[in-house]
Amino acid sequence: MANIKDIAKMANVSITTVSRVLNNHPYVSQKKREAVWQAMKESNYQKNLNAVHLSTGKTHLIGVVLPFSNHPYFGLLLEGIAEEAVKNNYKLVLFQTNYEETREIEALDMLKHKQIDALIVCSRICSWSTINDYAGYGPIVFCEDTQEQPFSATFVDHYKSFQTALHYLADKGHKKIGYCIGRNSGANSTNRALAYKDFLTKRKLPFHPEYIFEQCLHLEDGENVVSKITNMKEPPTALLVTSDQVAAGIAASSLANKISIPQEIAIIGFDNQPISKVMGITTMEIPLVEIGRNLFSQSVQSHISYKEMDVTLIERSTV
Amino acid sequence: MANIKDIAKMANVSITTVSRVLNNHPYVSQKKREAVWQAMKESNYQKNLNAVHLSTGKTHLIGVVLPFSNHPYFGLLLEGIAEEAVKNNYKLVLFQTNYEETREIEALDMLKHKQIDALIVCSRICSWSTINDYAGYGPIVFCEDTQEQPFSATFVDHYKSFQTALHYLADKGHKKIGYCIGRNSGANSTNRALAYKDFLTKRKLPFHPEYIFEQCLHLEDGENVVSKITNMKEPPTALLVTSDQVAAGIAASSLANKISIPQEIAIIGFDNQPISKVMGITTMEIPLVEIGRNLFSQSVQSHISYKEMDVTLIERSTV
Missing domain, CATH: 1.10.260.40 (lambda repressor-like DNA-binding domains)
Incomplete structure (x- = not known):
């Protein structure tokens, strides 16, 4: 057109x-x-007018549920979603939830009341039982494995990619491996915890609960991790960090504290964000922009589809 | 409520x-x-319903014009805007323009057609003459000095803050000072160029056109700056960088190329983004989240107001 x-x-x-x-x-x-x-x-x-929207019942608005709008992980997803939206003449309505259930329900209610045509949920807090009440009001698309649910999704296998990274570190000789994670709830976190447990069992390594660092979401959280590690008698020698932002914070803070990478602490990040490239951080690449593009495409389709994206290890200088 | x-x-x-x-x-x-x-x-x-919106003529939707959705500068503005929107029960409609005029006009047209209640323009490409045609259809709020225009604004004085930073570098003994900027058009860029020129005149320093690095928007652009500088016969000894992202890229790339900071090259960034704190970069703090909050408040007011925010020099270790 x-x-x-x-x-x-x-x-x-x-x-x-x-x-x-x-x-x-x-x-x-x-x-x-x-x-x-x-x-x-x-x-x-x-011309795209209210008149058109009243007659067709279409708003040409797609809702996007994000916990935070200033985090690069969600920024990259949004970039991909917005790219496709612009191409297809759709606008995005943003729901910044801070992981509050009421905010998500507001977004779902807007779909129900036809104020938006579809909803893309980048990360959720509501249970499937709550969300299932809204199936049938329009496409709801997720960024996690929904194969047991009646919703489209574009996702990566967090269990598999966590295992890949952990075995890579073990193959490099590490026996004391910890990990940093954002939330301790959520489907992705559960899968990662399981991958970690299965990895330890397979490699016959002991479980150290203090090697799991929760609430690691932002760059600044890396400083806390380094300060905790420096106070440990038996610190981990390698860390798998579920966000390049936090990995960059750990790398910068290690440098400031004269902790050498990878000699004293090896790091693998996640996402392959620009900062990991600039700082030479080894990372598990998640194609976030491409995932965003696919989420948008699924949101304007009436049929349900599932798309798994590959995660690729990118070797740089922190392992 | x-x-x-x-x-x-x-x-x-x-x-x-x-x-x-x-x-x-x-x-x-x-x-x-x-x-x-x-x-x-x-x-x-x-309950907030379409029925309500048809009767009152209010959509409870505020449009936000951004060139990019994945850049931390705009991410922080959006964070502030979204915080206030959530509190006041408004939703945001995102217009990612990539600085294309048609995209901005689409947003303005949505305001005209009452599909949104107000528009917040974080950075614009359209001329005032185009935008003035839309005055009267609802609040349009800007993030730049609009005191000669009939629109509300929350802004910082880029001329003044650029001068402050340049004189600070000169007082530290630097005579070869360059700067890195995003666009070479735009009101903020023009003001900064003027501040640079006036600074050189006042300090009786020669003008080196090669000390101005344009198209510096993202972290990766810092690498290009460092590669250009290493090939110069007479490189600048200090750089004023209009984004902490680019400043971080320059710092990381300098480190990789064994260029010592601040001995060989001093750096001042802009914004005080988390990355500048983590990497110890001296920066001019722009209160972006607070600006975002104020932009939202102005967008739901019917009167026009101007609010200038202060920029503060934060001394760290790159000068």
Whole structure:
């Protein structure tokens, strides 16, 4: 479909002029006005209006549920979602939940009341039982494995990727491996905890509860991890860190505390965010922008689909 | 106004139960249903519905124009905007423009057609002449000095803060000072260029066009700056960098290339993003989250207001 940029080009006028013609603005010459009308006719241009939305019942709005809007992980997902939304002439309505159940329910209610056409849930706090009440009101798409639920999803296998990274560290000779994680609840965290437990069993390694660092979400949380480690009698020699942000915080704080990487502490991050490249951090690449793009595509499809994305180990200099 | 969390508390039932009652879901006991109704009556609870929006003409949607959704500068602004939106029961509609004029005009058109109640423009590409056509359709709020325009704004004085940082570097003995900037167009960039020129004149320093590094927006752009500097016969000894992201990229890349900071190159960043704290980068703090909060408040006010925010130099270890 032609947009107003195309119309401007066809009519050989500025975008502002097209906009003025569309909005019945008086200060446009008759000649230009006719050129714009001609171009609109030729390209079968249709203006996106409330009138259209009232007649079709479509809002061309897609809701996006995110816990935080200022975290690079969600920023990259949103980037992919927004790229596709722009291409397909949809707008995004943002629901920043801070993991509060009421905020998620508000988003689900907006879908129910047809105020949005679909909902993309980047990370959830509501139970499946709550969400299932909203199945049937429009597509709800998730960024986690939903194969037992009636919802589309684009996801990575967190169990498998956690195992890959842990065995990689063990193969490099590490026996005291810890991990840093955001929430201790949530499906992804549960799968990672299970992968860790199974890994220890398989490698016959002891379980040290103090090697698990929770509430690691932001860059600054890396400082806390380093300060805890420096106070341990028997600190871990390697850490698997579920966010490159936190991994970067650990790397920077280690440097400041004269702890050498990887000699004293090896680090593997997650996501392959720009900061991991710049700081040379070994990481498990999750194709977040691509996942975002696919989540959008699924949100405008009426059928349910599942798409697993691959996670790739990128070797740099922190292991 | 009470929200469904308050109702749940008052009625001594779960949030899910309140939601089910609101949506006439069958599986709720009569007793609980009555408790919820009683609580809604007592708290004068009003459900936010399309019906309400059709009768009042209000959508409770605020548009936010951003060039990129995955950049920490805009992430922090959005964080502040979203915080206040959540508190005031508004939702945000995101317009990711990539600095394309048509995308901004789409957002302005949505305001004109009452599909959103107000528009917050975090960074613009359209001229004032284009935007002025939309004055009167609802509040449009900017993150730059608009005192000659009929629009509210929350902003910092980029001329003044650039001068402060440049004189600080000169007072530390630097005579070869360059700067890194995002766009070479835009009001903020123009003000910064002017501040640089005036600074050179005042300090009687020569102008080196090669000391101005444009297109510096992201972490990765810092690498390019370092590679350019290492190839210069007479490189700058200090850099003012308009984004902490780029400053962090320069710091990391300098480290990788064995260029010592601040001995060989001094750096001042902008924003005071978490990464500058973690990496010990001296920076000009812009209170982005607070600016975001204020932008939201202005977007729901019918009168025009201007608010200048202070920029503060935070001394760390890169100068």
